[in-house]
Amino acid sequence: xxxxxxxxxxxxxxxxxxxxxxxxxxxxxxxxxxxxxxxxxxxxxxxxxxxxxxxxxxxxxxxxxxxxxxxxxxxxxxxxxxxxxxxxxxxxxxxxxxxxxxxxxxxxxxxxxxxxxxxxxxxxxxxxxxxxxxxxxxxxxxxxxxxxxxxxxxxxxxxxxxxxxxxxxxxxxxxxxxxxxxxxxxxxxxxxxxxxxxxxxxxxxxxxxxxxxxxxxxxxxxxxxxxxxxxxxxxxxxxxxxxxxxxxxxxxxxxxxxxxxxxxxxxxxxxxxxxxxxxxxxxxxx
Numbered sequence: 391x392x393x394x395x396x397x398x399x400x401x402x403x404x405x406x407x408x409x410x411x412x413x414x415x416x417x418x419x420x421x422x423x424x425x426x427x428x429x430x431x432x433x434x435x436x437x438x439x440x441x442x443x444x445x446x447x448x449x450x451x452x453x454x455x456x457x458x459x460x461x462x463x464x465x466x467x468x469x470x471x472x473x474x475x476x477x478x479x480x481x482x483x484x485x486x487x488x489x490x491x492x493x494x495x496x497x498x499x500x501x502x503x504x505x506x507x508x509x510x511x512x513x514x515x516x517x518x519x520x521x522x523x524x525x526x527x528x529x530x531x532x533x534x535x536x537x538x539x540x541x542x543x544x545x546x547x548x549x550x551x552x553x554x555x556x557x558x559x560x561x562x563x564x565x566x567x568x569x570x571x572x573x574x575x576x577x578x579x580x581x582x583x584x585x586x587x588x589x590x591x592x593x594x595x596x597x598x599x600x601x602x603x604x605x606x607x608x609x610x611x612x613x614x615x616x617x618x619x620x621x622x623x624x625x626x627x628x629x630x631x632x633x634x635x636x637x638x639x640x641x642x643x644x645x646x647x648x649x650x651x652x653x654x655x656x657x658x659x660x661x662x663x664x665x666x667x668x669x670x671x672x673x674x675x676x
Contacts, residue, residue: 505604545666575600
C-alpha cells in the first residue's frame with residue numbers, strides 16, 4: 391500500500407518518501423518492477439465477473455449461489471477461490487431484515503381450514519398455490535403487491551400491484567395466475583385470513599376456478615412460510631435498499647425483480663440451484 395502511494399507522489403522526491411515512510415529503496419524498486427503472474431491476472435478477471443454478478447443479482451448471493459452461478463456461465467473456478475476473492479474484496483450479500491405484518495380481524499366469509507403442513511412440498515406443479523399481499527414504501531405513498539406462488543416450482547404465477555390494498559388487488563393477481571396456468575380441479579389455494587381473501591368476491595372466484603381453499607391459522611404466519619420467504623427475499627434484495635421516488639418507479643422495479651430476476655435468473659437452493667423457469671423446463675414430460 392505504501393509503495394502504491396509513493397508511485398503517485400513522485401513530486402516529493404523518492405529519497406524524501408523513503409525516509410518519511412521508513413521503507414527501503416530496494417523494496418520499492420522490487421515492487422515497481424514486479425509483473426503480475428498468470429494466476430493474479432486471472433484472479434482479476436474472475437473478480438470482475440464476481441463483482442458484475444453481485445450487482446446483477448441485487449447483491450443477494452452468498453458464496454455457494456455465486457459459485458454455482460459462475461459455473462453456469464462457464465467458469466471453472468473452485469468454491470474456495472470464489473470465497474477468498476469475495477472476502478478479500480469485501481463482497482457481502484445483503485442481510486435480511488425481520489418484519490411482522492398485521493392483519494385486521496374483519497372477515498366476510500368463514501375462514502377455510504389449513505390444508506398445508508411442514509415441509510410445504512407439492513408434486514407436481516400447479517397442485518398447491520400460496521397467495522399473500524405485502525406493502526412497499528415510496529415517497530408518494532404505499533404500493534401494494536399481491537402475489538400467487540406455485541409451491542412446487544417456487545415460480546410467481548400471478549401478481550398485481552396497486553396503490554390500494556382492496557380485494558380487487560388480490561383478485562387481479564389470482565386472475566393472472568388462472569389465465570397463465572389453467573390449474574386442475576382441486577388445486578389447493580392457500581392464503582392467510584386477510585379480508586381480501588375471505589371476501590365473497592374472492593372466494594367466489596376460487597370456487598368457480600375449481601380451487602380448494604386453505605387458510606393459515608390466526609396469528610401463525612409460518613403456515614404460509616414459502617410466500618413469507620418470497621416477500622422477505624424481495625425486501626432484502628430490492629425494496630429495503632432503494633428509495634422509490636413514486637409508485638410508478640416502484641412498480642417498474644418490482645416487475646423487473648419478479649419477471650426478469652426472480653422467476654428466470656435467481657438460483658434457488660430448494661430447486662437444485664435452478665431458477666423456477668429453468669426448473670419447470672427441466673421437469674420430465676408426463
